[in-house]
Structures are given as C-alpha cells and as structure tokens.
Amino acid sequence: MSDQPPRFTYHPRAYELELIEQIDIECECCGQERGWIYSGSVYTTADVDNVCPWCIADGSAHLKWDASFSQDIEGVTIPGETKVDGASAESTDEVMHRTPGYRSWQGAVWKTHCGDVCEFHGDISSEELATLDTRSEALFQQDHAWVFKNYGTLTELSAHYSQHGGMSLYKFVCRHCGIVRIHADLC
Ligand SMILES: [Zn+2]
Numbered sequence: 573m574s575d576q577p578p579r580f581t582y583h584p585r586a587y588e589l590e591l592i593e594q595i596d597i598e599c600e601c602c603g604q605e606r607g608w609i610y611s612g613s614v615y616t617t618a619d620v621d622n623v624c625p626w627c628i629a630d631g632s633a634h635l636k637w638d639a640s641f642s643q644d645i646e647g648v649t650i651p652g653e654t655k656v657d658g659a660s661a662e663s664t665d666e667v668m669h670r671t672p673g674y675r676s677w678q679g680a681v682w683k684t685h686c687g688d689v690c691e692f693h694g695d696i697s698s699e700e701l702a703t704l705d706t707r708s709e710a711l712f713q714q715d716h717a718w719v720f721k722n723y724g725t726l727t728e729l730s731a732h733y734s735q736h737g738g739m740s741l742y743k744f745v746c747r748h749c750g751i752v753r754i755h756a757d758l759c
C-alpha cells in the first residue's frame with residue numbers, strides 16, 4: 573500500500589525528476605516501507621542510503637542523523653537592485669534539512685532571489701535557454717562569466733548546450749518575481 577507522498581515547496585518536480593522513486597524499500601529512519609524512497613545524496617556522518625520522503629518532509633531524518641540533503645545555498649547581490657543577501661534562515665533551513673537534493677556533478681547548490689531560496693526545476697532546455705528574458709540573462713552572465721567567455725553569446729551557448737551533456741545548467745525560479753536563475757555545473 574502506498575500513500576500519497578508529500579510535495580516539496582522548493583522542489584516541485586522532485587517526483588518527475590526521479591529524485592524520489594516509487595519502490596518498496598524500508599526507510600532507515602521510520603522503519604516503514606511506504607512505497608517511495610529518496611534516491612539523492614544524504615549529507616551526514618552516518619551511513620544512510622534509504623530515506624522516505626515523509627521522513628525528509630517532517631524533519632525526522634534531519635533530526636535523527638543531523639542530515640542535510642543539499643550542499644549549499646548561494647547568496648547573491650544584484651547590481652542596480654536591492655541587495656539580496658542570500659535567503660531567510662527559515663527557507664535555508666527548509667531546503668537544507670526538509671527538502672530533497674538534486675543530482676549534480678559538484679554537489680547540489682541552490683540559487684536564491686528576493687530573500688528566498690528559488691524553486692529547483694531540473695536541467696534547463698536549450699529552447700528555454702535561447703529565450704531567456706534579459707533580466708535572467710544578465711544575472712546568468714554575472715554569475716558564470718566563464719561560460720560566456722567560452723561560448724560567446726546566449727544564442728551560441730544554447731546551440732551548443734545539450735541537456736545531460738558535460739555541462740549542466742540547472743534552472744531555478746524565484747517564487748516571488750519569477751526570475752530564472754541558472755547554476756552551471758561541470759562534470
Ligand atoms: Zn521514513
């Protein structure tokens with residue numbers, strides 16, 4: 573029997589992206605087989621492989637092993653706009669301790685905007701990349717100048733970029749103003 577698993581505010585596509593998989597394995601936190609298991613990283617000194625999404629969502633896995641599910645939250649200063657210093661302590665706590673991580677080469681790092689952590693939406697598509705709005709593009713250029721040094725313009729980059737290639741571009745969306753933030757990651 574499998575109950576409806578919990579949704580995650582900052583990780584709305586966690587199931588679609590298969591960070592949580594439908595599989596009957598016993599959760600090492602609650603000891604139950606509830607039909608869903610998180611398949612991403614667990615950052616803890618304990619040896620933990622299988623955690624159910626309920627134990628992530630309610631904080632019990634974090635409490636039991638002092639575990640985090642992501643590596644870091646990034647701060648940002650936007651030129652010409654209000655200085656945003658990372659994200660609120662509440663949102664940081666929710667993302668690090670009660671939200672699944674995501675698969676990455678160098679460890680899951682979350683983008684922030686408007687004083688909040690952004691939602692994670694997986695690898696951006698080359699179509700989305702090519703049609704990025706100017707505000708989002710400016711921030712992307714500022715964050716990852718090296719990407720533009722290598723590829724030139726956004727048009728050239730989107731022509732060369734492929735999802736799940738050697739360079740990953742993860743898409744984050746601000747929950748308040750909708751700006752897209754991109755985190756570039758190399759294998
Ligand atoms: Zn559990």
Ligand SMILES: [Zn+2]
Nearest residue numbers: 685686746749
């Ligand atoms: Zn925003």
